[in-house]
Amino acid sequence: MRAMRNLVAMLVAVVLCAASAYAEVVRFDVTSxxxxxxxxxxxxxxxxxxxxxxxxxxxxxxxxxDKAPRTSAGRVEFSGxxxxxxxxxxxxxxxLLDVVNRGSMVTSRLNRPMPGADRxxxxxxxxxxxxxxxxxxxxxxxxxxxxxxxLDAPVATDNGxxxxxxxxxxxxxxxxxxxxxxxxxxxxxxxxxxxxxxVLMVRDAFQATGTAIARxxxxxxxxxxxxxxGFEPGRVYELSYRASNPxxxxxxxxxxxxxxxxxxxxxxxPVNTQRVYGxxxxxxxxxxxxxxxxxxxxxxxxxxxxxAVMIHIAGAxxxxxxxxxxxxVSVGSFAATSFPFADxxxxxxxxxxxxxxxxxPRARQNQPKAFYTxxxxxxxxxxxxxxxxxxxxxxxxxxxPPSNVRMYFLAGSQxxxxxxxxxxxxxxxxxxxxxxxxxxxxxxxxxxxxxxRDGVEPPASMIPKLADxxxxxxxxxxxxxxxxxxxxxxxxxxxxxxxxxxxxxxxAGTALPFLVxxxxxxxxxxxxxxLPEVAVxxxxxxxxxxxxxxxxxxDLLRPLIGSYxxxxxxxxxxxxxxxxxxxxxxxxTDRDAYLARIKESAAGLVRGGYLLAExxxxxxxxxxxHWRLATAAAxxxxxx
Numbered sequence: 001m002r003a004m005r006n007l008v009a010m011l012v013a014v015v016l017c018a019a020s021a022y023a024e025v026v027r028f029d030v031t032s033x034x035x036x037x038x039x040x041x042x043x044x045x046x047x048x049x050x051x052x053x054x055x056x057x058x059x060x061x062x063x064x065x066d067k068a069p070r071t072s073a074g075r076v077e078f079s080g081x082x083x084x085x086x087x088x089x090x091x092x093x094x095x096l097l098d099v100v101n102r103g104s105m106v107t108s109r110l111n112r113p114m115p116g117a118d119r120x121x122x123x124x125x126x127x128x129x130x131x132x133x134x135x136x137x138x139x140x141x142x143x144x145x146x147x148x149x150x151l152d153a154p155v156a157t158d159n160g161x162x163x164x165x166x167x168x169x170x171x172x173x174x175x176x177x178x179x180x181x182x183x184x185x186x187x188x189x190x191x192x193x194x195x196x197x198x199v200l201m202v203r204d205a206f207q208a209t210g211t212a213i214a215r216x217x218x219x220x221x222x223x224x225x226x227x228x229x230g231f232e233p234g235r236v237y238e239l240s241y242r243a244s245n246p247x248x249x250x251x252x253x254x255x256x257x258x259x260x261x262x263x264x265x266x267x268x269x270p271v272n273t274q275r276v277y278g279x280x281x282x283x284x285x286x287x288x289x290x291x292x293x294x295x296x297x298x299x300x301x302x303x304x305x306x307x308a309v310m311i312h313i314a315g316a317x318x319x320x321x322x323x324x325x326x327x328x329v330s331v332g333s334f335a336a337t338s339f340p341f342a343d344x345x346x347x348x349x350x351x352x353x354x355x356x357x358x359x360x361p362r363a364r365q366n367q368p369k370a371f372y373t374x375x376x377x378x379x380x381x382x383x384x385x386x387x388x389x390x391x392x393x394x395x396x397x398x399x400x401p402p403s404n405v406r407m408y409f410l411a412g413s414q415x416x417x418x419x420x421x422x423x424x425x426x427x428x429x430x431x432x433x434x435x436x437x438x439x440x441x442x443x444x445x446x447x448x449x450x451x452x453r454d455g456v457e458p459p460a461s462m463i464p465k466l467a468d469x470x471x472x473x474x475x476x477x478x479x480x481x482x483x484x485x486x487x488x489x490x491x492x493x494x495x496x497x498x499x500x501x502x503x504x505x506x507x508a509g510t511a512l513p514f515l516v517x518x519x520x521x522x523x524x525x526x527x528x529x530x531l532p533e534v535a536v537x538x539x540x541x542x543x544x545x546x547x548x549x550x551x552x553x554x555d556l557l558r559p560l561i562g563s564y565x566x567x568x569x570x571x572x573x574x575x576x577x578x579x580x581x582x583x584x585x586x587x588x589t590d591r592d593a594y595l596a597r598i599k600e601s602a603a604g605l606v607r608g609g610y611l612l613a614e615x616x617x618x619x620x621x622x623x624x625x626h627w628r629l630a631t632a633a634a635x636x637x638x639x640x
Contacts, residue, residue, distance in 0.1 A: 174427060
C-alpha cells in the first residue's frame with residue numbers, strides 16, 4: 001500500500017510537470033497521505049508549484065511581480081504548502097478553500113474542536129456533510145514549523161540587484177522588559193542597525209504625536225530592539241529601519257486564485273470540484289476582501305474562481321499583503337481600513353473618486369455570493385469600521401447591501417469566543433466575552449450552500465441601522481454607568497489607511513466615521529443575531545475591553561477582546577454596589593423560567609435560519625451551565 005501511494009504521488013507530480021507550460025499550477029508533490037479516523041476521508045499534504053505570467057493584465061495589480069525572477073519562458077514561479085481533506089467516497093461536490101490564518105486552518109472552527117479529537121476534524125460537522133476542505137499557503141511572513149501552511153514568495157530585485165527600503169511596525173508592550181522582538185517585522189531583518197534610517201518612536205495613544213527616542217538609548221539586531229531602562233507597558237512604539245530583499249507578497253492572492261481554478265478545471269488536480277467557497281477568518285477575512293477588490297476572483301482565463309465567500313470578523317478592513325515591505329502577519333489595528341468600504345460603488349466625499357469593494361473594473365466581472373459576519377469588536381476596535389460596510393462613506397445614511405451579499409452582526413460577542421466559564425481577567429479590566437457564535441456560523445454555512453446550489457434565499461441580513469437607532473455614533477452610545485467599568489464613549493475610531501488604487505491614495509489619514517451598535521439598558525446590543533444567552537442574558541456582553549493597570553495604557557482597548565460583566569444575583573446585591581442593571585432574581589422567577597426563555601429564543605433562531613436544530617441541545621446545556629455558574633458565583637459573593 002505504501003509503495004502504491006508513493007507511486008501515485010510521483011505520477012501526480014510527473015503529470016503536472018507535463019501539463020501545459022502556461023498552466024498556473026504546474027506541479028503538485030504529495031508529502032503524505034493518511035486516512036481520517038472515523039470518516040471516509042483522506043488527508044493529503046503536499047507542495048504546489050505555481051507559474052504565472054507577469055505580463056498578463058489580470059496579474060498586473062500584483063506589486064513588484066514585474067521585479068520577480070523569471071524562468072526561461074518569462075514566467076514567475078513560486079511554491080507553497082497545501083493540505084486536502086477529501087472524501088474517499090461520496091462527497092457533496094463543494095470544496096471549502098480554507099484561507100489559513102497565520103498558517104493554521106480556519107474551517108476547523110466550524111467543526112468545533114473537541115478534547116481528544118483531531119483539531120481539523122473536531123465533531124465532524126463538515127465531514128458529515130461531505131465537504132472537501134483545501135487549505136492553501138498564501139503568506140510569506142508567518143512562522144514555520146508546527147504544521148503551519150505557508151508560501152515561499154519570490155524576492156523582488158532591481159534588474160537582479162538587491163532592493164533596500166524602510167520597513168516599519170507598531171507594537172504595544174505588556175511588560176517593562178528591556179528587549180522586544182517585533183514579530184511583524186520578522187520577514188525583514190535590519191541590514192544597517194546603526195544607520196540613520198533606524199528610528200524608534202513612542203506615544204501614549206495611536207492618534208497621539210510621537211516622540212523619537214534618543215539613538216544612544218536603544219540597540220537593534222535583526223528585528224529585536226533593546227531599550228535602556230526597558231519599555232513602558234501600554235505605550236505605543238513604532239520601529240523603522242532599513243531592510244533588503246522585499247518579498248512579492250501579493251503572489252499569495254494568485255496562489256489562492258490558481259488552486260481554486262485548478263480544482264475546478266484541471267483533470268490533474270487531486271480534487272475535481274463543481275463549486276468552491278472561500279472561507280476567511282479575521283486576518284484571512286481581510287485577505288478575502290482584498291482578494292476580491294483586486295480582481296482575483298477572475299483567473300487568467302477569465303473564469304470565476306469562488307462561487308461564494310464567507311468573510312468573517314474582517315470589518316471593513318483589508319490586509320497588508322500587496323505592498324513592498326508589507327506585513328500581512330500584523331493584526332492590522334488602525335492600519336488596514338481604506339476607501340472603498342462598501343461593496344457597491346460610492347462617491348467618496350473626500351477624494352471625489354467612485355469605487356466599491358465588488359463594484360470596480362477589476363472585481364465587477366465575476367462576483368461571488370458573499371456572507372459578511374462581524375462582532376462588536378469589528379465595530380469598536382482597531383479602526384475596523386464594520387459599520388461602513390452598510391453605510392455611506394461619510395457614515396451619514398444606511399446603504400442596502402447588493403443582492404448577492406448578506407451581512408450578519410453577531411451581537412454580544414467578541415472577535416473569537418472566550419473560554420467558558422469566563423476566566424478571571426488577565427491583562428484586561430473585565431473578563432473576556434465567552435459568547436460562542438460558531439453555532440450561528442454553522443447554520444449560515446448551510447444556508448450559503450443552499451443559496452449557491454439550489455437558489456434558496458438565505459436568512460435576511462441582520463445588522464444595526466441608523467434609521468431605527470440601532471446604529472449610533474460611539475460618543476452617543478447609551479452604555480450604562482456600571483461601577484468599575486470604563487466607558488467606551490471616549491474611544492477613537494481611527495483613520496483611513498492608504499489605498500494606492502484610489503485618487504490621493506484614498507485620502508489616507510482622514511478620520512473614519514465611528515459608528516457602533518446601540519445598546520439597551522443593560523449595555524447589551526439591540527440589533528443583530530442575538531444568540532439565546534445574549535437575548536436572555538445573565539450578564540452584559542460587549543465587543544470592547546480595556547487594558548488593565550498591570551499592562552498599562554488603561555485608556556487603550558485590548559485588541560480583539562470583549563467584556564463579560566455578570567449581573568448581581570439579587571436586588572440587594574446590586575444595590576450594595578450601585579449596579580443599575582436588574583439582578584438575575586428580578587429578571588427570572590427561577591431556573592425553569594430562564595430555560596424556557598432560552599428555548600423560545602433558540603426556536604426563533606432556528607425558524608429564521610440562524611441556528612441548526614441539531615445544535616440547540618448543546619446551546620441549552622451551555623445555558624444551564626451558565627445559570628449554575630452565575631447564581632453560584634453571585635451567591636458565594638453575597639456570603640462573603
